[in-house]
Amino acid sequence: xxxxxxxxxxxxxxxxxxxxxxxxxxxxxxxxxxxxxxxxxxxxxxxxxxxxxxxxxxxxxxxxxxxxxxxxxxxxxxxxxxxxxxxxxxxxxxxxxxxxxxxxxxxxxxxxxxxxxxxxxxxxxxxxxxxxxxxxxxxxxxxxxxxxxxxxxxxxxxxxxxxxxxxxxxxxxxxxxxxxxxxxxxxxxxxxxxxxxxxxxxxxxxxxxxxxxxxxxxxxxxxxxxxxxxxxxxxxxxxxxxxxxxxxxxxxxxxxxxxxxxxxxxxx
Amino acid sequence: xxxxxxxxxxxxxxxxxxxxxxxxxxxxxxxxxxxxxxxxxxxxxxxxxxxxxxxxxxxxxxxxxxxxxxxxxxxxxxxxxxxxxxxxxxxxxxxxxxxxxxxxxxxxxxxxxxxxxxxxxxxxxxxxxxxxxxxxxxxxxxxxxxxxxxxxxxxxxxxxxxxxxxxxxxxxxxxxxxxxxxxxxxxxxxxxxxxxxxxxxxxxxxxxxxxxxxxxxxxxxxxxxxxxxxxxxxxxxxxxxxxxxxxxxxxxxxxxxxxxxxxxxxxxxxxxxxxxxxxxxxxxxxxxxxxxxxxxxxxxxxxxxxxxxxxxxxxxxxxxxxxxxxxxxxxxxxxxxxxxxxxxxxxxxxxxxxxxxxxxxxxxxxxxxxxxxxxxxxxxxxxxxxxxxxxxxxxxxxxxxxxxxxxxxxxxxxxxxxxxxxxxxx
Numbered sequence: 274x275x276x277x278x279x280x281x282x283x284x285x286x287x288x289x290x291x292x293x294x295x296x297x298x299x300x301x302x303x304x305x306x307x308x309x310x311x312x313x314x315x316x317x318x319x320x321x322x323x324x325x326x327x328x329x330x331x332x333x334x335x336x337x338x339x340x341x342x343x344x345x346x347x348x349x350x351x352x353x354x355x356x357x358x359x360x361x362x363x364x365x366x367x368x369x370x371x372x373x374x375x376x377x378x379x380x381x382x383x384x385x386x387x388x389x390x391x392x393x394x395x396x397x398x399x400x401x402x403x404x405x406x407x408x409x410x411x412x413x414x415x416x417x418x419x420x421x422x423x424x425x426x427x428x429x430x431x432x433x434x435x436x437x438x439x440x441x442x443x444x445x446x447x448x449x450x451x452x453x454x455x456x457x458x459x460x461x462x463x464x465x466x467x468x469x470x471x472x473x474x475x476x477x478x479x480x481x482x483x484x485x486x487x488x489x490x491x492x493x494x495x496x497x498x499x500x501x502x503x504x505x506x507x508x509x510x511x512x513x514x515x516x517x518x519x520x521x522x523x524x525x526x527x528x529x530x531x532x533x534x535x536x537x538x539x540x541x
Numbered sequence: 542x543x544x545x546x547x548x549x550x551x552x553x554x555x556x557x558x559x560x561x562x563x564x565x566x567x568x569x570x571x572x573x574x575x576x577x578x579x580x581x582x583x584x585x586x587x588x589x590x591x592x593x594x595x596x597x598x599x600x601x602x603x604x605x606x607x608x609x610x611x612x613x614x615x616x617x618x619x620x621x622x623x624x625x626x627x628x629x630x631x632x633x634x635x636x637x638x639x640x641x642x643x644x645x646x647x648x649x650x651x652x653x654x655x656x657x658x659x660x661x662x663x664x665x666x667x668x669x670x671x672x673x674x675x676x677x678x679x680x681x682x683x684x685x686x687x688x689x690x691x692x693x694x695x696x697x698x699x700x701x702x703x704x705x706x707x708x709x710x711x712x713x714x715x716x717x718x719x720x721x722x723x724x725x726x727x728x729x730x731x732x733x734x735x736x737x738x739x740x741x742x743x744x745x746x747x748x749x750x751x752x753x754x755x756x757x758x759x760x761x762x763x764x765x766x767x768x769x770x771x772x773x774x775x776x777x778x779x780x781x782x783x784x785x786x787x788x789x790x791x792x793x794x795x796x797x798x799x800x801x802x803x804x805x806x807x808x809x810x811x812x813x814x815x816x817x818x819x820x821x822x823x824x825x826x827x828x829x830x831x832x833x834x835x836x837x838x839x840x841x842x843x844x845x846x847x848x849x850x851x852x853x854x855x856x857x858x859x860x861x862x863x864x865x866x867x868x869x870x871x872x873x874x875x876x877x878x879x880x881x882x883x884x885x886x887x888x889x890x891x892x893x894x895x896x897x898x899x900x901x902x903x904x905x906x907x908x909x910x911x912x913x914x915x916x917x918x919x920x921x922x923x924x925x926x927x928x929x930x931x932x933x934x935x936x937x938x939x940x941x942x943x944x945x946x947x948x949x950x951x952x953x954x955x956x957x958x959x960x961x962x963x964x965x966x967x
Contacts, residue, residue, distance in 0.1 A: 292734070292907050293794040294577040397805045398921035401928050409865065416869055425871030434873055452566075453898040456573045456905070499868060503861075512917045515897045519916040522901045530908040540577075 297456065298539040304455060311465070312451045319447065323440045324358035331361040331436065334484050338363065341484075344491055351433055353440070362436040363487060367428030370417050370494035378496055379414035382407050406504035413499040428490050431498055435486065439479045442507050446475060446514050453518060457525045459537060464521065471517040475510055482509075547867050554860040557853065562896065564846060568739035569899045572906070578742045580707075580792035581697045592696050593623045593675030593758070597662045601683035602634040604800070608685055609642055609649065617692040623674055624649045627665040661948070662751075663767035663774040670761055679755035686714065686798040687753070694795035695755045705760055705787025706778060708737065709753040709795030716912070718803055723915045724922060725801040725808070730903035737791045745843040746783060746836075747791035751775030752799075760787065771825070772947050773818025780826040783844060786835035809929045816933025817940070817947070819851040824941050854930040 319326075328348070335346040344365050352359045370378070386407050389395050395404070417424065450471055454464050486501050529537050596608055605626070612624055626639045628651060639651040652669050654660070666680070677699050681687055691709055698707040710733045716726035741747045749756065751774060761767070764781060767774045782789055802808040830836065830844055867873070897916055904913045940947060 294579055294738075295906065296575065296577055297573050299574050394805070396809050396925070396928075398918075398923075398925035402921050402924045405861075405924060412865060412869075420869075425869075426873060430873065453901070456569070456898075456902060499865070502868070502873075503865065508920060512920050515920065516917045518897060518901060519913045522905055523910050523913050526905050526908060526910045526913070529905070530910070 295538045295540055298537055299456075303459075307455070307461065308451075312448070315447065316444065319444060320354075320357045323353075323444075324360065327360040327362070327436050327440060330439075330480055330483065331363050334480060334487065335363045335365075337484050338365065338487055338491075342488055342491060349429075353437060360433075360436045360440060362429075362432040363483075364429050364432060365487065365491055367431075367490050368494050369421060369424065370496035372418065372421075374494060375414050375417040375421065375496060379411055379418060382411035382414060386411065402504075406500060409503050410497075410500045413496055417496055424495060426495065426498065428487065428495070431490060431495075431502075432487065434502075435483060438507065439483070442510050443472070443475060443479070446510060447472065450514055450518065454521055457521075457529075460525055460528065463524060467517055467521045471514060474513055474517070478510070478513060544867070544870055544872060547863050547870070548872065550863050551860065551867065554856060554863070557856060561846065561853065564843070565736075565896050565899050567743075568736055569902045571742055572735045572739040573902055575742055577738065577793075578744075580694065580790060580794065581701060589618065589621060589693065589696050590677045590699050591621045591623070591675045592617065592677045592679055592692060592755070593625055593669075593673040594679050594681065594692065595625050595627060595666060595669050595673070596681050596683055597627045597629060597665045598631060598635055598639075598683045599629045599660075600631050600633045600635055602631075602638055604684045605635060605638060608681055608683055608687070611686045611688075612681075612692075613646065614689060615687060615692045616690050617696065619648065621675075622648065622692065625652055625669045625673060626650070627652045627654065627669050629654045629662075629665045630660055659769060661769065663769045663771070666774070667766040667769070670758060670766055673758060676758055677755050678758050678761070680752055681797065682752045682799070684800045685711075685752060688796045688798070691753070691795045691797055694792050695753075698790050698792065699755070699757065701788070701790075703788045704757075704790055705782040705785075706749040706756040706789045707754055707795075708747055708749050708789065708791050709797055710734075710737075710793050711750070711753050711799050712796055713801040714798040715800050715803065720915065720918065721805055721808060722801050722803055723912055724918060726909075726912060727900050727904060727915065727919065729801075730907050730909065731900035732903075734793065734903040734906050735899050738793045740843065741791040741793075743839070743843075745840050746779070746847055747789050748847065749775050749779045749782070749789050751778075753795070753797040756782075760785075770947065771818060771821050772814055773822055776819050776822045777825070780822055780830055780844075780848070783836055783840075784826065784829050784833040805925070809925070812926060813929045813933040813936070816851040816854075816930040817936040818933075820934050820937035821940060821947075823848050823852060824937065851930055852934055854927040855934040858927050858931045 331348045335348055338344060339346050346363055346365045348361050349364045350359050350361050386404060389400060389404050389407070392400070394400060447468075450468060454467070457464060482505075489497050489501065528534060594612055596605075598605060609624065609626070615622075626642070626649060628636050628639055636651075636653055639649075642649045643651050650672070652665070652672065654665055654668060658664070666678075670678070677696055679692060679695055695707050695709055698704050711729060712733075713722060713726045713729055715722050717723065737747050739745075754775075756778060760782070761778075764785075768777050771777045779789055802811055826848065830848065831841070833841075836844055897919065900916065900919070901913065904916075939945070
């Protein structure tokens with residue numbers, strides 16, 4: 274069935290089967306099998322291994338940070354989930370921002386907020402995201418100007434938090450991605466490949482970001498800690514997941530919506 | 542004490558997000574895997590009701606021919622069809638074009654609204670209700686293009702005496718114009734193909750959307766017509782019907798094509814107005830709906846969640862401030878546990894009101910391959926919606942507190958930009 278919307282420039286793709294009430298012909302059996310024999314073992318394996326994974330990440334990161342900055346780094350351990358073990362993290366010397374840095378940082382943030390608010394396109398999503406980020410940074414700068422001596426964290430506490438959070442973000446993304454892609458049960462190999470690709474991408478991304486953020490905190494001060502956490506935090510991990518999900522769904526859609534895909538659908 | 546309150550709010554937000562996430566997972570899985578509830582197709586050939594189509598217009602000279610010509614080509618029995626074009630204080634050539642249509646086709650009636658009277662869609666519809674001869678009223682916006690069979694599909698539902706209103710599916714016609722229209726197309730797909738259909742499947746609360754939908758004239762007349770003080774007259778009607786025991790049905794096959802906003806500024810104003818109107822309905826119907834004896838169990842729960850849906854971004858906006866305060870108060874460890882991650886996971890997978898998997902399912906069912914690659918960009922739209930919907934929520938609170946009158950503002954269309962015109966309606 275050719276489905277044309279409006280004029281010829283607004284053509285949509287050919288849809289071989291009516292979209293109104295179709296739904297997937299899925300076997301609950303295969304759904305449960307995949308859940309029980311793929312996701313649960315992977316999650317279990319991950320929970321049993323995250324201590325070693327965190328040690329690997331910390332060891333590699335400490336080495337890289339030392340090579341890049343020349344700073345002395347060490348690897349420490351801390352407890353996490355009782356039955357699965359603790360996590361390792363990098364410790365090194367950080368620094369508080371100077372009054373001058375906090376002052377100029379506040380000025381620059383406020384200046385940029387004003388400049389962006391005067392822009393005609395200042396209400397586009399990315400601009401709003403950046404503006405919120407600038408507000409957070411301005412808050413951080415103002416805090417250090419007034420209460421800098423009271424700042425309750427050091428690089429050690431950030432490093433612990435990052436590692437703990439990253440361990441659970443990876444786990445969370447595995448579960449969310451698997452459940453979200455479980456709508457397509459007939460592309461097991463492709464789904465597994467996309468799953469593995471996602472985990473590897475996020476793993477590399479998580480390590481690179483860890484190294485970068487630790488260097489920023491060590492060299493540029495704790496002034497940036499709030500921004501690193503709130504603005505450039507786990508949002509980007511989830512964006513990567515949604516990106517891989519989009520690629521997977523596009524492939525599935527192409528497979529299911531061509532003329533050979535009829536057997537995969539049911540009609541009410 | 543302050544820290545305890547902040548932590549309590551943080552936990553409250555987590556619970557809210559988890560509840561909404563579960564709701565959307567259920568909708569998505571239901572739409573993908575369950576047997577679908579089809580609308581009233583089996584009574585096509587029975588005696589269908591007399592229908593009045595109403596088209597509210599303000600300065601619509603660029604688009605009105607499309608909607609009228611599409612309606613004249615529809616397959617409904619013309620002896621039972623009446624079209625009322627509501628010209629609401631137009632200042633362009635709309636009145637003349639409408640009069641010309643009336644001369645060619647007497648079935649097209651024109652209601653000219655001029656002078657100092659109140660303006661806006663609900664007032665115009667109320668005036669048109671007084672002269673309408675149909676027992677069923679179907680409304681289209683002026684920039685819509687109804688499909689050939691949409692009237693028949695929508696009208697057939699009213700043969701069920703329990704049905705108070707019916708809603709069809711809206712599909713953007715300018716889906717590939719720019720990134721915004723691509724994203725709106727994704728949202729529409731998730732919203733109608735999955736969300737509305739799943740709510741209909743599960744016998745929850747499909748929503749009447751104010752256009753591409755219809756209602757019984759008798760109910761409106763008996764209940765005093767549209768509330769002219771509320772911006773979201775469609776949501777108000779939905780809750781009015783449910784509170785009185787009527788059904789609202791959704792027909793996924795009754796398609797109509799719309800021109801969606803092409804600039805972020807226009808979209809921002811539109812969503813802010815929707816949020817304002819929806820929250821006015823929240824304040825008006827919270828207790829009425831909660832105490833309604835016609836709605837029970839899961840339907841009541843879903844109705845309440847739907848009622849609060851335009852308040853949630855404001856709750857999340859406050860949660861961001863809450864998190865920032867906790868951070869500077871030395872409570873960063875609260876973010877390191879399971880609860881925080883669940884919060885962050887759900888929060889970051891939030892689109893407008895549909896998470897990424899729901900939109901993905903909608904696109905998959907619609908067979909749109911390439912558009913889905915824009916999906917990650919919805920993460921940034923989240924901030925856009927949080928900002929504008931929060932402003933709309935604040936507007937509604939101020940409306941409530943100050944009892945000020947609301948004014949209608951028309952969504953500016955791309956064609957309006959070309960012609961440098963403005964209007965007063967949506």
